[in-house]
Amino acid sequence: MDQVGPPEPVRRALPTVVADALERIWDGATADDLESAVLDFKEDPAHTPTKNPDAKTTQTLVSAATCFANGSAGRGFIVFGIADRTPGPAAFNGTGLAPTDVEHRIFAHTRPHLSVDAWVETVHGARLIVIHVPAGLAVHTGIDGVVRHRVGDSCLPLAGPELDALTRLRANPDQTxxxxxxxxxxxxxxxxxxxxxxxxxxxxxxxxxxxxxxxxxxxxxxxxxxxxxxHRRPAGRPLARHVARPASDGTGGEVRTTEFHAPLAVTTGLLRDLVRDGVGNSVPVDAQDEALTNALLHRDWTGPDPVVVYQSHALTRVSSPGGLAPGARADRLLSGPSQPRNPCLMSAMQALGLVEWSSRGFDRMWLAMLAAGFEPPVVDARPDSVDVTLFDGEADLGFTRALSAVRTEFGRGITRDAATLATLRYLLSHADLDLDGAARLQQSTEEDARTLMTWLTQRGLLHRTAKRRNRWRLSDRTLAVMEAA
Incomplete structure (x- = not known):
């Protein structure tokens, strides 16, 4: 009688982020270009010239899994059986590995042990293994004992203050x-x-x-x-409250209060639409969306208080219960490691399409406000609450024109982060900027500030002054572009 092995695990629903990427690869994209903070592709070493493919398989799986578990996205997916640098159908070379073997290898070679969920998917005739890595509840290491985490589409070592912050965060487990x-x-x-x-x-x-x-x-x-x-909130305990003062001077007029008791799956869209309709202020929609999303996702859900949004012609203020997540600092909101307080809830919200898969809320708030010519957000972080205020006002159209000209001259990607915009905005009205000032402006360490300033210098936006190497100004090319705008 033929020996029958254990049945393969029941197929799960293929996540949209995975299914869409696989179709794009089949149509000619490379997997490497589609990897993200929540998605990674790995080729089975059995198809590569490797001396010990079995050991290489274990190392590959463990490294990718621990990176996602230590990352900030809430969860991740590894697709095993795709050549990540080969475009089109040829990338689908598959794998013969069993899902249970994948789960065992990752569990046995991680400390503390990491449990993942793996199953078989047959896509365009190729047998693939999809691995779901849940949000980590501890700091995980692999075979070599090195702590790594997922940053965008990269797996990078984690050490120093960032590792300390993650350790503190994981010591405060996800209440959701x-x-x-x-x-x-x-x-x-x-x-x-x-x-x-x-x-x-x-x-x-x-x-x-x-x-x-x-x-x-x-x-x-x-x-x-x-x-x-x-689950719907009971009467008297709303999930969120919206307060609008429609008077143009921000001090008079009838105050309208709307309370939301519907579950978050419903309230998110309703509240977002109400905030967008608002009271006619000019605060950028992207900034308001990010402030609202940040409050709903990262609030302290152990208490009954609602998220409160206050809008007038002068401002939009979003208040969320609970202080900043453990390890987060009010002066490092743009550069510190992204630390979701509620990874389980965040992961589900991402799967429902209610928030983007990779989003740094504070960075995107700053970016939206600065790019539109407004002042950056004001954050008041207290032990029991966090208020984010977005002020309306007269937009700095001179800066927006200059920014548009810089993007045309140097490429849009060079100004895609808030730290760069804050630097350009400052130097447009100041002669120069030293390293200490750059670090404070970018909410970063001096080492990180020097790295960004050096990169902007190499790209031609800035010029390092000859007399003081830790001082920068706008380059002649940038000045000419901005002045012509």
Whole structure:
């Protein structure tokens, strides 16, 4: 009688971010170009000229898994069986590895042990292994004992203050990943329907829905994240409150208050639309969206207080319960490691399309405000709350014209981060900038500030003064471009 091996695990729903990338590779893209903070592709070393493909396989899987577990995106996916630098159908060379073997290798060779979920997907005739790496609850290392984390599409070593911050964060576990006391029979039908539509689920199976969102505990119980997403708040305990003062002087007029008791899966869209309609101020929509998303995702969900949005013609202020996440600093919001307080909830919100897969809220808030010619956000971080205020006012159209000219001359990508915009904005009205000032302006260490200033100098935007090497000004080329704008 033929020996029959263990059955392969039941297929999961293929995440959209994975399915879309695989189709783009089949159409001619390279996997390497499509990797991100939540997606990685690996070729089976059995297809490469490697002396010990088995050991290489283990090293590859463990390194990729620990990087995602230590990252800030909330979860990650590894697709094993794709040649990451080969375009088109030839990239789909597949793998014969068993999903259970993948799970065992990663578990056995990580400290502390890391449990992942792996399953087989057959795509365009190729047998692939999709590996879901959940949000880490500790700082994980692999075979070599080195701590690495996912930054964009790269796996980088983590040490020093950033490692200390991650260690402190992981010592404060995700409260939204705990088991909830609310039975699923009390979940809101509209919220569940909204989630099913977002996932394009063919059947309204509740267990399948919660599994796809990764909001079940190890024993299959719904988490607090599931409760937040799908359970309606009782009367007197709104999830969010919107306060609008429509008078143009910001001091008079009838105040309109709207409270939201619907689950987060529904409230997010409703509140975002109301904030966008607002009261007619000129605060950039992207900045308001990021402030709202940041408050809903990273608030302290252990308390009953709502997120409060106040809008007038003069400003938009978003207040969220709880201080900054452990390890975060008010003077390092643009450069410190992204540290989500609630990875389980964040991952589910990303899967539902309610937030982007890779988003640094504070950086994007600064970027949106500065690019539109407004003052940067003002953040008031207290132990029990965080207020983000976006001020309306007269936009600096001179800077926006100069910025447009710089992007045309040097390429749009060179001004894609808030630290660069803050630097250009300062130097447009000041003769020069020293290293200490650059670090404070960019909310970074002096080492990181020097790296950015050196890069901007190499690209031709800045000029390092001859007498003092740690002082910079706008280059003659940049000045000419800005003055002509």
């Amino acid at each position: 990943a705990r088991a909830s006391d609310i039975p699923v029979t009390q979940y809101d039908e509209e919220a569940l329907s909204t989630a099913a539509d977002a996932l394009q689920a063919e059947t309204p199976d509740l267990t399948a829905l919660l599994t796809a969102l990764n909001v079940l505990t190890g024993d299959g119980s719904p988490t607090v994240a599931a409760e937040i997403l799908f």
